Amino acid sequence: xxxxxxxxxxxxxxxxxxxxxxxxxxxxxxxxxxxxxxxxxxxxxxxxxxxxxxxxxxxxxxxxxxxxxxxxxxxxxxxxxxxxxxxxxxxxxxxxxxxxxxxxxxxxxxxxxxxxxxxxxxxxxxxxxxxxxxxxxxxxxxxxxxxxxxxxxxxxxxxxxxxxxxxxxxxxxxxxxxxxxxxxxxxxxxxxxxxxxxxxxxxxxxxxxxxxxxxxxxxxxxxxxxxxx
Amino acid sequence: xxxxxxxxxxxxxxxxxxxxxxxxxxxxxxxxxxxxxxxxxxxxxxxxxxxxxxxxxxxxxxxxxxxxxxxxxxxxxxxxxxxxxxxxxxxxxxxxxxxxxxxxxxxxxxxxxxxxxxxxxxxxxxxxxxxxxxxxxxxxxxxxxxxxxxxxxxxxxxxxxxxxxxxxxxxxxxxxxxxxxxxxxxxxxxxxxxxxxxxxxxxxxxxxxxxxxxxxxxxxxxxxxxxxx
DNA sequence: TGTGTAAGTGTAAAATCTACATTAATAAAT
DNA sequence: ATTTATTAATGTAGATTTTACACTTACACA
Numbered sequence: 423x424x425x426x427x428x429x430x431x432x433x434x435x436x437x438x439x440x441x442x443x444x445x446x447x448x449x450x451x452x453x454x455x456x457x458x459x460x461x462x463x464x465x466x467x468x469x470x471x472x473x474x475x476x477x478x479x480x481x482x483x484x485x486x487x488x489x490x491x492x493x494x495x496x497x498x499x500x501x502x503x504x505x506x507x508x509x510x511x512x513x514x515x516x517x518x519x520x521x522x523x524x525x526x527x528x529x530x531x532x533x534x535x536x537x538x539x540x541x542x543x544x545x546x547x548x549x550x551x552x553x554x555x556x557x558x559x560x561x562x563x564x565x566x567x568x569x570x571x572x573x574x575x576x577x578x579x580x581x582x583x584x585x586x587x588x589x590x591x592x593x594x595x596x597x598x599x600x601x602x603x604x605x606x607x608x609x610x611x612x613x614x615x616x617x618x619x620x621x622x623x624x625x626x627x628x629x630x631x632x633x634x635x636x637x638x639x640x641x642x643x644x645x646x647x648x649x650x651x
Numbered sequence: 652x653x654x655x656x657x658x659x660x661x662x663x664x665x666x667x668x669x670x671x672x673x674x675x676x677x678x679x680x681x682x683x684x685x686x687x688x689x690x691x692x693x694x695x696x697x698x699x700x701x702x703x704x705x706x707x708x709x710x711x712x713x714x715x716x717x718x719x720x721x722x723x724x725x726x727x728x729x730x731x732x733x734x735x736x737x738x739x740x741x742x743x744x745x746x747x748x749x750x751x752x753x754x755x756x757x758x759x760x761x762x763x764x765x766x767x768x769x770x771x772x773x774x775x776x777x778x779x780x781x782x783x784x785x786x787x788x789x790x791x792x793x794x795x796x797x798x799x800x801x802x803x804x805x806x807x808x809x810x811x812x813x814x815x816x817x818x819x820x821x822x823x824x825x826x827x828x829x830x831x832x833x834x835x836x837x838x839x840x841x842x843x844x845x846x847x848x849x850x851x852x853x854x855x856x857x858x859x860x861x862x863x864x865x866x867x868x869x870x871x872x873x874x875x876x877x878x879x880x
Numbered sequence: 881t882g883t884g885t886a887a888g889t890g891t892a893a894a895a896t897c898t899a900c901a902t903t904a905a906t907a908a909a910t
Numbered sequence: 911a912t913t914t915a916t917t918a919a920t921g922t923a924g925a926t927t928t929t930a931c932a933c934t935t936a937c938a939c940a
Contacts, residue, residue, distance in 0.1 A: 426687055426688055426740065427663060427700070427740055427741050427743075430663055430700040431700070431701070431702055431703040432661035432662060432663055432664075433661060433662065433664050433701065433703075434656060434659055434661055435661075435662050435664070435744060458655055459655055460655075471656070471659040471660070472660070472662065472733070472744075473660055474660040474662075474742065475735060476735075477733050477734060477735060478731055478733040478744070479733075499730060499731060501728060502707055502728060502731050502746050504701070504706050504707040504708075505706060506704060506705075506706060511655065511656055512656050513703065514656070515664060515701075515707070517731050583887095584887085584888090585886085585887085600929075600930075600931085601887095601888090602888090602889070602890080602930095602931085603928080603929070603930085605888085605889090606889095606890095607928095622937095622938090624885095624886070624887090625885060625886040625887065625936090625937085625938090626884080626885060626886075626887095626936070626937040626938040626939075627885075627886060627887050627888085627935070627936040627937050627938090628886095628887080628936080628937075628938095629886075629887055629888085630887085630888090650927090650928080812918095813918085813919090814917085814918085829898075829899075829900085830918095830919095831899090831900085831919090831920070831921080832897080832898070832899085834919085834920090835920095835921095836897095851906095851907090853916095853917070853918090854905090854906080854907095854916060854917035854918065855905070855906040855907045855908080855915080855916060855917070855918095856904070856905040856906050856907090856916075856917055856918050856919085857905080857906075857917090857918080858917075858918055858919090859918085859919090879896090879897080
C-alpha cells in the first residue's frame with residue numbers, strides 16, 4: 423500500500439495484563455510461565471499481540487479471557503512501554519492493562535493448563551523484560567484508583583464481611599487501617615447492603631455479610647469522590 | 652525476518668501532543684493546521700510517527716521541539732488510542748502526551764511557519780480524528796496532576812505574581828478560588844521565594860513577584876501531596 | 881456453665897477547611 | 911499637595927472532618 427504514511431516504520435504492539443486477585447492471604451497477581459522463546463520457562467505477565475482489526479481494550483479482554491475464562495472484568499489501560507530492546511526478538515511496544523478479578527471465579531483448569539499461578543504481590547518472582555516495572559506501576563495505579571472509586575469491590579466475592587473489605591484495603595494500601603474509622607467511612611458512602619446472613623467461618627459470633635448496592639455503587643463509580651483512608 | 656513473532660500484525664505508532672500554555676487570557680492549547688492529506692487544512696494536535704530506534708518519550712520530545720523549538724519541557728505520557736479507523740489512511744495507534752510550556756518562551760517564528768496557533772481550551776476548533784477526545788482527557792489529567800504535584804508552575808514565567816498563580820489554578824480547575832485561602836495553602840507548601848521586586852503592570856501598589864524554590868519544589872515533585880483547592 | 885475469640889460500636893480532641901472584610905500602598909488626576 | 915481610584919495584602923472564628931482510642935456482645939465449643 424502506498425500512501426502518505428508509506429515511509430513510516432511499523433512496530434509490533436503487545437498487550438500485557440496485570441491481573442489482581444484477593445483472597446485470605448492478601449493481594450495477588452496472576453503470572454504465567456512462558457512456553458515459547460525467548461525466555462521460555464520464565465515467569466511473565468499474561469500478554470499477547472494486538473491483531474489487525476482489534477482495539478486495544480478488546481485485545482486485553484481477549485487475552486484475559488483466554489487465560490482465565492472470565493468475562494466482564496474490570497480493566498483499565500495503564501501505560502505504553504517502548505524501550506528499544508525491551509523485547510530482544512523484535513521492536514515491540516507494549517501497552518499494559520490492569521484487571522481486577524474475584525479470585526474465586528476464575529477457571530482453575532485453564533489456569534493450570536497454561537502454567538499460570540497466583541503470587542502474592544510482595545513475593546512475586548523476577549519477571550521477563552520490563553514486567554516487574556509494569557507491576558509496580560499497576561500497584562500505584564490501583565492505590566490511586568482505590569482512593570477515588572470503590573473499585574476494591576471487584577476483587578471480593580459477592581458476599582463479604584467488613585473484615586474482608588478492611589483487609590483488602592489494607593493489602594492495597596499496604597498499611598494498617600483503624601477498624602472503626604474504616605467502617606464508618608465505608609458506611610458513609612452508602613453503597614453497601616447489610617444482609618441478615620452471617621459468615622460463621624471466622625468467629626463464633628459470626629460476622630454479617632454484605633453485598634454492594636449496585637445502583638449506588640455505579641453512581642459513585644461515575645463521579646469521583648475522595649476516600650481518605 | 653523470521654522469528655516466533657513473524658505471524659503478528661504490525662501497526663503504525665503515532666505520538667500526539669497536547670501542549671498547554673497559559674497567559675493573561677487563560678489556559679490554551681497549541682494546535683496546528685495540517686499540511687498533508689488526509690484532512691489537510693484542518694486543525695490538529697501536533698504529532699508525528701514513532702521511529703524505529705526511538706522511545707516514545709523521545710518521539711514526543713522531538714515532535715515538541717520541531718514545532719516549538721523548546722527543550723526541557725515537562726511532558727507526560729497519557730493514553731494509547733486504538734480505534735480501528737481513527738486514522739482513515741491506515742491502522743494507526745496513537746499515544747498521547749501532554750506538555751506544559753511557558754507560553755512566552757516558544758519560538759513564535761517556528762510556530763508561524765507551521766501554521767500553528769494557540770487556542771483557549773474552551774474555544775478550540777473541531778479537531779481531526781479523535782483529537783478532541785485526547786484534549787478532554789488531557790485536561791482531566793492536568794487537573795488531577797495539579798492536585799498532587801505543583802506542576803502548575805511549569806506554565807508560568809520564571810517570576811510571577813500570586814494573582815497569576817491563582818488565575819492559573821482557576822483556569823485549570825475551571826472554578827473560582829478564594830484568594831486568601833489559596834495563598835495560605837500555597838504558602839504552606841513552602842515552595843515559593845518571595846522576591847523584593849514588584850510587578851507594577853497590574854496595579855498602582857504593585858504586587859510582589861515570586862519564583863519557586865527549586866530544591867523544595869523537586870522534593871514535593873517526588874512525593875505526592877494533596878493540594879485541596 | 882464457663883471460656884475464648886472475633887464482632888460490633890461511640891466520642892472527645894485535634895486538625896483542617898471555609899467563609900468572609902478591612903487596611904495598605906501607590907500612581908494618576910486635579 | 912491632596913484626593914481618588916485601584917489592586918495587594920492580611921487573620922480569624924465557626925464548621926467540618928479526621929483521628930485516636932477500649933469496652934461489651936454473641937456464640938461455639940470444651
